[in-house]
Amino acid sequence: MTLDESATISERIRLGLGRLTPTERKVAHILLANYPVAGLETVSEFACRAQVSAPTVLRFVSRLGFASYPDFQRALRSELEQQVQSPLVKARFSLESTTPTGQLLNRFHQSLADNLAKTFRSVPSAEFDAVVDIFSDRRRKVLTIGGRFSDALALYLSFHLRIIRSGVSHIGGQSANWRDHLLDLGERDCLVIFDIRRYAPDLAELAAIASDRRVGIVLFTDQWLSPIAQKAAHILAAHVPVPSRWDSMVALLALVEAVVASTTERLWSTAESRLAALETMRHVPRGG
Amino acid sequence: MTLDESATISERIRLGLGRLTPTERKVAHILLANYPVAGLETVSEFACRAQVSAPTVLRFVSRLGFASYPDFQRALRSELEQQVQSPLVKARFSLESTTPTGQLLNRFHQSLADNLAKTFRSVPSAEFDAVVDIFSDRRRKVLTIGGRFSDALALYLSFHLRIIRSGVSHIGGQSANWRDHLLDLGERDCLVIFDIRRYAPDLAELAAIASDRRVGIVLFTDQWLSPIAQKAAHILAAHVPVPSRWDSMVALLALVEAVVASTTERLWSTAESRLAALETMRHVPRGG
DNA sequence: GCCGAGTTGTAATAAATTATACCAAAATGA
DNA sequence: TCATTTTGGTATAATTTATTACAACTCGGC
Numbered sequence: 114m115t116l117d118e119s120a121t122i123s124e125r126i127r128l129g130l131g132r133l134t135p136t137e138r139k140v141a142h143i144l145l146a147n148y149p150v151a152g153l154e155t156v157s158e159f160a161c162r163a164q165v166s167a168p169t170v171l172r173f174v175s176r177l178g179f180a181s182y183p184d185f186q187r188a189l190r191s192e193l194e195q196q197v198q199s200p201l202v203k204a205r206f207s208l209e210s211t212t213p214t215g216q217l218l219n220r221f222h223q224s225l226a227d228n229l230a231k232t233f234r235s236v237p238s239a240e241f242d243a244v245v246d247i248f249s250d251r252r253r254k255v256l257t258i259g260g261r262f263s264d265a266l267a268l269y270l271s272f273h274l275r276i277i278r279s280g281v282s283h284i285g286g287q288s289a290n291w292r293d294h295l296l297d298l299g300e301r302d303c304l305v306i307f308d309i310r311r312y313a314p315d316l317a318e319l320a321a322i323a324s325d326r327r328v329g330i331v332l333f334t335d336q337w338l339s340p341i342a343q344k345a346a347h348i349l350a351a352h353v354p355v356p357s358r359w360d361s362m363v364a365l366l367a368l369v370e371a372v373v374a375s376t377t378e379r380l381w382s383t384a385e386s387r388l389a390a391l392e393t394m395r396h397v398p399r400g401g
Numbered sequence: 402m403t404l405d406e407s408a409t410i411s412e413r414i415r416l417g418l419g420r421l422t423p424t425e426r427k428v429a430h431i432l433l434a435n436y437p438v439a440g441l442e443t444v445s446e447f448a449c450r451a452q453v454s455a456p457t458v459l460r461f462v463s464r465l466g467f468a469s470y471p472d473f474q475r476a477l478r479s480e481l482e483q484q485v486q487s488p489l490v491k492a493r494f495s496l497e498s499t500t501p502t503g504q505l506l507n508r509f510h511q512s513l514a515d516n517l518a519k520t521f522r523s524v525p526s527a528e529f530d531a532v533v534d535i536f537s538d539r540r541r542k543v544l545t546i547g548g549r550f551s552d553a554l555a556l557y558l559s560f561h562l563r564i565i566r567s568g569v570s571h572i573g574g575q576s577a578n579w580r581d582h583l584l585d586l587g588e589r590d591c592l593v594i595f596d597i598r599r600y601a602p603d604l605a606e607l608a609a610i611a612s613d614r615r616v617g618i619v620l621f622t623d624q625w626l627s628p629i630a631q632k633a634a635h636i637l638a639a640h641v642p643v644p645s646r647w648d649s650m651v652a653l654l655a656l657v658e659a660v661v662a663s664t665t666e667r668l669w670s671t672a673e674s675r676l677a678a679l680e681t682m683r684h685v686p687r688g689g
Numbered sequence: 690g691c692c693g694a695g696t697t698g699t700a701a702t703a704a705a706t707t708a709t710a711c712c713a714a715a716a717t718g719a
Numbered sequence: 720t721c722a723t724t725t726t727g728g729t730a731t732a733a734t735t736t737a738t739t740a741c742a743a744c745t746c747g748g749c
Binding site: 697700703709711714 | 724725726728729730733734736737738739740741742744745746747748749
Binding site: 194214262272357361363 | 435505526529549554560644646661663
């Protein structure tokens with residue numbers, strides 16, 4: 114099995130993601146989400162960041178086709194070197210950066226653009242496709258749920274999916290009642306969890322139960338990966354830091370929209386009539 | 402001799418350049434010319450690149466104020482991690498544009514970045530400030546509501562505001578019941594409406610009623626402006642087109658988060674204790 | 690021309706890192 | 720349920736790396 118040496122390392126990782134063991138995949142995701150810095154650390158630092166043991170990191174690197182860890186780092190550095198060739202473009206298009214508010218907006222925009230770039234750079238195509246595959250499969254039921262803030266995204270996703278297909282629900286209400294929803298799900302079905310920093314214990318618990326029941330978990334999370342990542346079949350991670358007291362869900366929403374766009378395209382031929390039917394229902398006059 | 406820890410390393414080098422010996426200066430220049438990769442190599446690789454001996458490199462690092470070479474590397478990495486944001490990134494590290502999915506993600510990302518830029522460039526600071534002013538004024542009640550999809554953002558906004566202040570609600574449920582909520586609002590209060598393309602007639606109706614009652618309307622809408630714009634006291638518009646069957650709410654969410662960030666900052670001194678109280682309540686065990 | 694402060698490289702040493710062998714635990718399938 | 724395979728961590732060995740001591744060299748001043 115010879116890998117294409119010309120490919121960038123991040124590409125190599127994304128392509129080889131399928132051949133990795135679960136824990137190795139965790140390492141891969143951490144690296145992609147913190148590319149390339151994580152790989153430039155020592156093995157143990159990297160391992161610690163990914164919450165795995167050092168040998169796992171080494172096995173990961175080895176499976177990528179590198180002869181040794183230093184070899185791997187050399188490759189990363191040489192890639193970084195080429196990338197940095199272009200002069201450090203700092204100057205930015207700016208609106209009124211004179212006013213305090215203008216500056217704030219500028220900084221905020223900067224961070225968001227950044228988060229978007231990093232996020233899309235690190236999303237493995239295979240992972241993205243896998244999620245779209247699942248959402249496009251009408252035989253699989255889909256349940257969505259999220260944390261305190263991210264639940265809005267879970268809701269948004271379920272709205273969109275419900276328009277183009279059946280069998281989609283959003284889990285709301287008291288967390289005590291969540292698990293009841295799982296009763297309806299079987300091995301082929303799918304639980305979509307949104308969980309970002311200040312990870313919700315309630316969600317982790319739900320994920321554990323779902324995992325026990327062999328329900329496939331699709332996880333939308335931040336760059337540091339929610340603990341649920343261990344139980345998840347597929348992970349889509351977004352970058353969330355912004356100059357604010359709170360984390361940003363912009364990049365996460367971007368991922369959701371990309372998935373929705375792709376799924377919609379896939380199901381369009383059949384969704385179209387469904388949409389028309391919905392439209393008709395919507396215009397039926399109601400009392401009030 | 403303590404150096405300013407806040408300065409970037411490259412800055413630190415430039416400042417200290419005078420105090421270095423000739424050979425050390427050579428090292429400094431090599432590092433600046435191949436920043437930061439050269440410093441991420443091993444001492445001997447770095448030394449070889451600079452055509453000096455290993456101890457010279459170490460003396461250089463030491464004179465910069467670092468306790469050890471690994472320490473120096475850690476600093477470089479952490480700088481890189483933060484800085485990987487703005488520069489360049491796009492071109493080099495971009496994801497597999499070879500695969501169809503890679504192309505799709507690239508196009509999508511491109512559109513979103515574009516929307517963000519256009520949105521932030523066109524937001525009037527005064528309008529932004531005005532909205533923050535309103536949200537920061539605890540005497541004003543705030544009601545949020547949105548359309549089919551944008552309601553998720555309305556919900557998100559209300560969640561955030563409710564954490565830092567009282568008097569915030571989200572209007573849900575049947576549109577027939579919406580107007581009941583307006584009974585609670587007076588002239589000084591505020592109705593926040595999210596309305597993007599395929600503008601909802603229901604919302605326009607609600608806006609008309611609110612306007613009649615002299616309730617101030619804050620409108621989050623798309624670049625073409627919902628018809629509600631005529632009734633609105635303040636408008637924040639975002640760009641929404643993406644290569645998808647649906648419009649994107651990413652830039653709109655970005656605006657919401659910017660407003661929330663600013664409002665939070667404004668109210669923080671008092672919100673902090675409120676947050677602590679909420680946290681306590683949250684941890685009270687519940688049945689189940 | 691010799692001396693001494695300052696500078697640089699060589700070589701030996703100490704410290705860390707990476708790599709491996711092995712075992713336990715989990716997953717898988719009959 | 721049990722046997723078999725896969726997977727992941729621990730402990731340790733092997734290697735590389737950073738560090739230090741010291742000697743050689745350079746350059747000014749006397």
